[in-house]
Amino acid sequence: MKKIEARNLVKNFGKLQVLKDISLTVDEGEVIAIIGPSGSGKSTLLRCLNKLEEIDRGTIIIDGKTLVQDTGTGVQYANDVEQREIVCRMGMVFQQFNLFPHMTVLQNLTEAPVQVQKRNIDEVTQEAKELLRKVGLIEKQDVYPLKLSGGQQQRVAIARALCMKPDIMLFDEPTSALDPELTSEVLQTMRNLAKEKMTMVVVTHEMTFAKEVANRIIFMADGIIQAEGTPEEVFGNIQNERLKNFLRAIEK
């Protein structure tokens, strides 16, 4: 079953074309790693999927529901209410965590399920605590986020996204803002998620993680998917010049 179906996405920032006819499908339970040099449009692609950016052309279907449809001359987005329903089927984890600093860890998790999904607060609180236990932060439930380390904040952010019971998780360089010694705890949390068959799209510079966890690697450069396939296919016999240069550059 297709969880994400993105066809022929085009995104311009003024005169700059950041996505040039990108197509991407993600099946249920798949883990996709998107890699590529800085400025290649990886974040933009991810952000278009949950409408943090609006595309100029193309079609995006999430879990069978159309977020935006190409009209032949432009695009037509679903109405506001539908959009929000589709968007919150996807959990998003940001490089800068973006936790709500004025709420405790537990409140960060329960806020949207209660306010947006109108779920019962006691029920949500139980689930939130369960999630905090899973990411190893139950003892921090009443702490304010800014008092936590970066790695802890990012694990809270993952738990917050999961508390919405999403079908899909989007990660935009979740470990790039972390000190090296804190990345492994976050990667471990993501590995566990992958084991539970969560559908994941991960923009990352962590090549080891990508090779080990992803079913499919997408290499982007200049707003184009340059190479795509299983880790073995992509890294095994590197044909693409750009990919070769990119891998050489990050090994240093």
Next chain:
Amino acid sequence: MDYIIRIIPQMGLGALESLKIFSVVIVLSLPLGMILALGRISGFSFIKKFIATYVWVLRGSPLMLQMLFVYFALPSIGILFEDFTAAIIAFVLNYAAYFCEIFRGGIQAIPKGQYEAAHALGMNYWQTLRRIILPQVFRIVLPPISNETITLVKDTSLVYVLAMNDLMRTTRNLVQRDFSVVPFLVAAIFYLGATLLLTILFERLEKYYAKSSAN
């Protein structure tokens, strides 16, 4: 001492009048300032320009002038207000301009990531504003709001030019009647007491909001 006790009731009435002005102005100008701030950062360029001009005019000219304008100039074109109403209108319009700028600064200090996180969690505009943005803005604007509030306590004395029996005018009347400067001292104590109370109140609020800060 006897004299002080004798003048206290009269001065108390004056203080009450000042307190009334203060309270009404705060209650009206804070929300108005907030609405203006939201308009000032909205996507409507006409509204933005209008509010920017409004803020410039109201902050760029003396409050005293604005008050006299409402009281004396508007009646000449047929708009008449009582003393109290005129004072309130001028004060609210003036203070709303200051609060607008304070709130605008506070709102713009919230990182874009907060809006993005709220969006990704499916929150709509009002949920985002009410639950995520404004609580953080309140924390940021507390110190400047505290400043303005204390200034307002003292500014209420300006209404004495409209012949209102506020604390300042009452004091002056007593001084002139009794040839004593003691009422000045009593008035000072009233004003200082009020600002002290406000200072403590705002310190408490700031402490309460500080619990979520990084250290």
